[in-house]
Amino acid sequence: MAYRITLIPGDGIGPEVVTATQDVVSAAGVAVDWEIHHAGIEVAKLTGSPLPLPVIDAVRKNRIALKGPVTTPIGGGFRSVNVTLRQTLDLYANVRPIRSLPGVDPRFDVDMVIVRENTEGLYAGLELMILPGVAQSIKLTTERGSTRIAEFAFRYAKKHGRSKVTIVHKANIMKISDGLALDCARRVAVGHPEIQLGEMIVDAAAMTMVRDPNRLGVIVTENLYGDILSDLGAGLVGGLGIVPGANIGDDAAVFEAVHGSAPDIAGKGYANPTALVQSAVMMLRHLGEHDAGDRIERALTTLYRAGQVRTRDLGGAASTSDFTRALCAEIERPRAEA
Ligand SMILES: NC(=O)c1ccc[n+]([C@@H]2O[C@H](COP(=O)([O-])OP(=O)(O)OC[C@H]3O[C@@H](n4cnc5c(N)ncnc54)[C@H](O)[C@@H]3O)[C@@H](O)[C@H]2O)c1
Numbered sequence: 001m002a003y004r005i006t007l008i009p010g011d012g013i014g015p016e017v018v019t020a021t022q023d024v025v026s027a028a029g030v031a032v033d034w035e036i037h038h039a040g041i042e043v044a045k046l047t048g049s050p051l052p053l054p055v056i057d058a059v060r061k062n063r064i065a066l067k068g069p070v071t072t073p074i075g076g077g078f079r080s081v082n083v084t085l086r087q088t089l090d091l092y093a094n095v096r097p098i099r100s101l102p103g104v105d106p107r108f109d110v111d112m113v114i115v116r117e118n119t120e121g122l123y124a125g126l127e128l129m130i131l132p133g134v135a136q137s138i139k140l141t142t143e144r145g146s147t148r149i150a151e152f153a154f155r156y157a158k159k160h161g162r163s164k165v166t167i168v169h170k171a172n173i174m175k176i177s178d179g180l181a182l183d184c185a186r187r188v189a190v191g192h193p194e195i196q197l198g199e200m201i202v203d204a205a206a207m208t209m210v211r212d213p214n215r216l217g218v219i220v221t222e223n224l225y226g227d228i229l230s231d232l233g234a235g236l237v238g239g240l241g242i243v244p245g246a247n248i249g250d251d252a253a254v255f256e257a258v259h260g261s262a263p264d265i266a267g268k269g270y271a272n273p274t275a276l277v278q279s280a281v282m283m284l285r286h287l288g289e290h291d292a293g294d295r296i297e298r299a300l301t302t303l304y305r306a307g308q309v310r311t312r313d314l315g316g317a318a319s320t321s322d323f324t325r326a327l328c329a330e331i332e333r334p335r336a337e338a
């Protein structure tokens with residue numbers, strides 16, 4: 001029976017990498033009935049909302065979605081579709097594995113994970129101009145939010161055979177808000193004595209990610225630090241075309257790449273679909289489709305190791321569709337040869 005999965009193509013390069021990813025999932029032999037819903041600026045022009053209720057309802061109903069990036073206006077305009085979706089559906093854990101692919105940027109050999117709190121912090125949307133010329137953003141940190149994200153990170157580490165969790169914070173300066181998050185994470189750590197515990201201030205964590213990333217294991221951190229560190233991580237492993245992500249809650253999960261809509265290359269046909277393909281691998285494993293996930297991952301590794309088919313972000317000349325065709329052929333090869 002086919003899985004029913006909500007598909008949000010997004011905008012910019014979104015539809016390009018989404019189509020590629022659908023092809024890859026199909027090449028891996030997983031039947032999906034994609035329920036397509038649109039969100040973003042074009043939808044706002046038509047309906048008055050960039051994230052109409054039927055989109056949220058569809059994710060709630062199917063409990064699983066694959067999402068392309070959605071452009072967020074800067075300094076004004078509508079509230080981010082991404083943040084609204086994460087908060088409305090309480091997708092509190094944003095999981096971003098940062099892993100090197102063979103032959104891509106040999107300066108680093110990275111295998112670490114960022115678990116980012118996805119609903120609170122400075123993303124709470126509590127901003128105001130308190131006086132002309134004086135703006136205030138409130139960082140919201142709760143005991144509940146800090147405890148559940150730490151619990152998620154420790155359980156994730158155990159489930160994925162990772163031996164260390166590092167709590168990343170700035171409790172030397174934000175003594176109350178980050179102090180609360182740190183206390184909660186320390187309390188959670190006591191219940192997981194088999195996992196080694198690390199603590200690091202966020203600026204030092206940024207430096208450590210560049211010098212010795214694997215030392216950090218699984219980072220657990222608040223929303224904005226996780227946002228910034230995951231792009232830093234992408235920089236270590238070849239760029240935003242590579243790194244996948246999952247937004248996970250108790251009732252639904254939305255899988256999307258770390259990257260945005262990349263307006264500078266949108267419509268040109270050479271976006272790298274690897275990040276969304278790897279997000280789909282996370283999605284397939286979430287669904288229990290481990291064989292299909294493993295086959296896609298093995299094919300990606302083979303393709304990258306061979307090094308002949310690379311998109312432009314990685315110095316190659318392959319278009320999105322060249323890359324996707326080669327990846328699908330590699331996924332299907334073992335079956336054809338068997
Ligand atoms: N999850 C999301 O929907 C999401 C995530 C991040 C940013 N955004 C939004 O996307 C818009 C553009 O943001 P930005 O330009 O800061 O970041 P971006 O990630 O879109 O692009 C940054 C750089 O990385 C490159 N890049 C990104 N993805 C790539 C890919 N798959 N293949 C090849 N190159 C790739 C782009 O060409 C660009 O040079 C903004 O409106 C931002 O809010 C959305």
Ligand SMILES: CC(C)[C@H](C(=O)O)[C@@H](O)C(=O)O
Binds near residue numbers: 080258
């Ligand atoms: C687009 C934006 C709202 C988003 C964020 O800040 O969380 C993005 O940077 C991300 O990391 O998914």
